[in-house]
Amino acid sequence: MEFLAWLELTDFSVWLRESDWGHPIILCFHAVGMGMVVGISLMYSARILGYAKDFPLSAFDWLFGLAWFGFAMNAVSGVLLFAGEPRRLMDTPAFWIKMILIVLAGLALWALGKALHEDGRDVIAHARPDGATIAEAVVSQNARVAAIFSAVFWLGAIVSGRLIGYTISPPPL
């Protein structure tokens, strides 16, 4: 708590609370990063659950490069936002729930990758309407369950993130 009290009195923390533009600009980065991470994860879940089956899973490797960039952006902007109100955030359950849900979403994506890796041996040939044949990896039940959990955890993180603003205690006088 001493560290948090110190953090709250740093120039940056004070500036973030008092400036007109600091907070909104960091929130902009946080919103763009959210769109990239959650957006790509949701499309990935949809694909794993059977949407657009001829979308090659390998293309998601590249897309997840973008998602990681968004995640890094949100880790940085998130830490900066935290520095503005550390003690009030630590006292807000919605903040902790959001952190836990982000970790769980990451774990679900990791489990999904692992399940797909194990599925990788089973590949079926798939005929496209234009006559070409493509190889399609079989998606196991485990991978589907992980895809559902990933989506649910990300959406939960958004809900709890929004709730922070509504349940955080008022600033001390």
Place this chain on the structure above:
Amino acid sequence: MTEGEVLHWIKELPLGAAVRESRWMFAMGETLHFIGLCLMVGGLLIVDLRLLGFIRSVPMRTALAFLPFVIVGFLINLATGIEFFVTDPFMYWPNPAFKLKLTLIALAGLNALVFAVLDHRHKLVLADGKTTGAYVRLTAGLSLSLWLCVLLLGRLLPAFEGSTSFF
């Protein structure tokens, strides 16, 4: 009717009154607005990046199959956006960031409409694995840029509250 009368009429609509009286309706709308945002960004990244020539291993038709996510996300955000507006039209309407946001949404819609009318979607079905033409790439680049600005302006709306122009 004057501008003020129209805004007053909107403010008196039952939906606005219901949201103002409810403790959670506005917060639920905001949460849904973020979820709609994610659906739009996710779908747009796949569609527009493929049109721009990235992820070429994805057949064009398959990338375009993610458009329904964009449309559903947009409809969620249109509905929740209307919910916000009727709650306090006098706060939103004079805000320059709000007016610019609406203008850019209209431009993004027009951009998509021209793309659809010119029927590039049909022609692109044959273009698997190939690079797209300059017009297609321009459309996709415009789409990503316009929607990014729409997102940023939305996030900045509260910072412009109370001002009537950017300068």
